[in-house]
Amino acid sequence: MPQAVTCIRDASWIIAWDVSRGEHVYRRDGDVAWADDRLVQVGGHYGGTVTREISGRDRLVMPGLIDIHCHPTQTPIFKGFVEEYGNPRLFFSGRQHFRQSFIQDSAAQYASARYGLAEMLAAGTTTIVDLSHAYPGWLDLLSQSGLRVWVGPMFRSARWWTDTGQEIKYDFAPDLGRAAFAEAVSVMAEAERHPSGRFSAMVAPAQVDTCTPELLIDSVRLAKDTGRPLFTHAAQSYAEFNGMARRHDMTSVAWLHSLDFLGERTILGHAVFTDEHPWMQWPTREDIELLAKTGTTVAHCPTVFARDGTLLHHLGAYMDAGVNIAIGTDTHPQNMLEEIRLAETLARVAAGTRHTTSTARLFHAATIGAAKLLGRDDIGRLAEGAKADIVLFDLARPEMQPLRDPLRTIVHSAAERAISDVFVDGHQVVGEGRVLTIDWPQAARALAAEQKRIGDGVADLDAIAPLSLPMLAS
Ligand SMILES: [Zn+2]
Incomplete structure (x- = not known):
């Protein structure tokens, strides 16, 4: 079958990958063309036969973003409930109360994920690592979305909760961990066999403190045997750090290292509470060096921490150390x-005048840094031979003006509001700002209905999660 060639003609701005410099660069007034799923031209003039031509006038062409850590089955349905818990007792005890009351079934998970996948596409994300507990219809929904996905079915040995917010308690049931591990093994294999060809798998023991050492060691072995990346949540809370220190007399990061868990294909969410964090009463300053030395990646997701009044200290130091x-x-x-x-x-807030981050470093992290962990040199960049995962911005939009430096304007002002089109694997998934693969407005209505259905079954929901303003009688 002849190849389908799409060409964005004379794009005003291109964020291209310069192989020799090893960095993203701007290029002006050139073509971006792809045949089927692969880029054949980035910048300059494409002289080959074209099946579809798109005007690049007043357009910026950017590589699709890689969301290295998301939980689409859970987070969209919590909207309006969890944003303001803060951390009155240093840990998310208020949120924990909500999570123990607002229990999702698989229909609610599905509705949340369907909304969430559309939300990510509309915001210029083309690859995600979906960390979910397996649910019916997962792979079909991902396939429908058109996204490129690392499927990470999470498993763990213990249920956990907190009464005081100072200490995490665990109900270890190693057999359940084994059963969930076995299920994850089969879901990962199914994902890799999926005919879409856009799925890979990630080995994902859920949290460092909820898995038995045996389960973590088996996860390391599985990741090594299969070549899949390896993930866990670790150093993500004050209480987890202290609990792990009591259990093992080591930091969470050092303990994972002792299990041979760290390495070039390993990613930790979120390595905030390392021995570098100023709250930690711990004598060493070794965790960041350990992460750098082993080539371990950190999944940095600042919003959820900032809502609790916490932040990583500090991102520039991690980057400068080589993490x-x-x-x-x-x-x-x-x-x-x-x-x-x-x-x-926040990296600037944490570092003060010694800050060393920049828009370019963060954009690199959201594209190339993620691709490195995923073991791919053909995503997160616009270069010949790379996958056609592409985002177009309409530079004529008022949000993008004045236009001295479009990446800065996108990151610091416009965000996704000027996105016009998104392509994944050469296929269009967003057109004129509208998600084409999922009916997002309909998904939003379905999600709202599911949130109401689950919420109606929770007694005292407004006491657990009060509204932001008092409600008066009409
Ligand atoms: Zn997470």
Whole structure:
């Protein structure tokens, strides 16, 4: 079958990957063309036969973003409930109360994910790592979305909760961990066999503190045997750090290292509470160096932490030490451009005048940093031979004016509002700002109905999660 060739003709701006410099660069007034799923021209003039031509006038062409850490089954349905818990007792006890009361069934998970996948596409994300507990219809929904996906079915040995917010309690049931591991093994294999060809798998023991050492060790072995990347949540809370220190007399990061968990294909969400964090009463300063030395990636998702009044200290120090950073959303909104903006702003807040981050470093993290962990040199960049995962911005939109430096304007001002079109694997998934693969307005109505259905079954919901303003009688 002849190849379908699409060409964006004379794009005003291109964020191209310069192979020799090893960085993203601007190019002006050139073509971006792809045959089927692969780019054949980035910049300059494409002289080959074209099946579809798109005017690049007043357009910026950018590589699609990679959301390295998201939970679409959970986060969109929590909208309006969880944003303002803060951390009155240093840990998310208020949110925990909500999570123990607002229990989703698989219909609610599905509605949340369907909304969330559309939300990510509309915001210029083309690849995601979907960390979910397996649910019916998962792969079919991902396939329908058109996204490129690393499927990470999470498993763990213990249920956890907190009464005081100071200490995490666990109900270890290793057999359940085994059963969930077995299920994850089969879901991962199914994802890799999927005819869409856009799915890969990630080995995802859910949290460092909820898995038995045996389960973590088996996860390391599975990842090594299959070549899949390896993930866990670790160093993500004050209480987790202290609990792991009591359990093992080591930091969470050091303990994972002792299990051979760290490495070039390993990613930790979120490595905030390392021995570098100023709250930690711990004598060493070794965790960041350990992450750098082993080539471990950190999934940095600042919004969810900032809502609790916490932040990573500090991103520039991690980067300067050589830690590979990738960016994820972890909560709603699942908007990578807003997450990049907050990551850059908070890195400056945490570092003060010694800050060393920049828009370019954060954009690199959200594209190349993520691709490195995923073991791919053909995503997160616009270069000949790379996948046609592409985002177009309409530069004529008022949000994009004045236009001295479009990436800065996108990250610090416009975010996704000027996105006109998105392509994944050469296929169009967003056109004229509208998601084409999922009926997002309909998905939003379905999600609202599911949120109401689950919420109606929770006694005292307004006491658990009060409204932001008092409600008076009409
Ligand atoms: Zn997470």
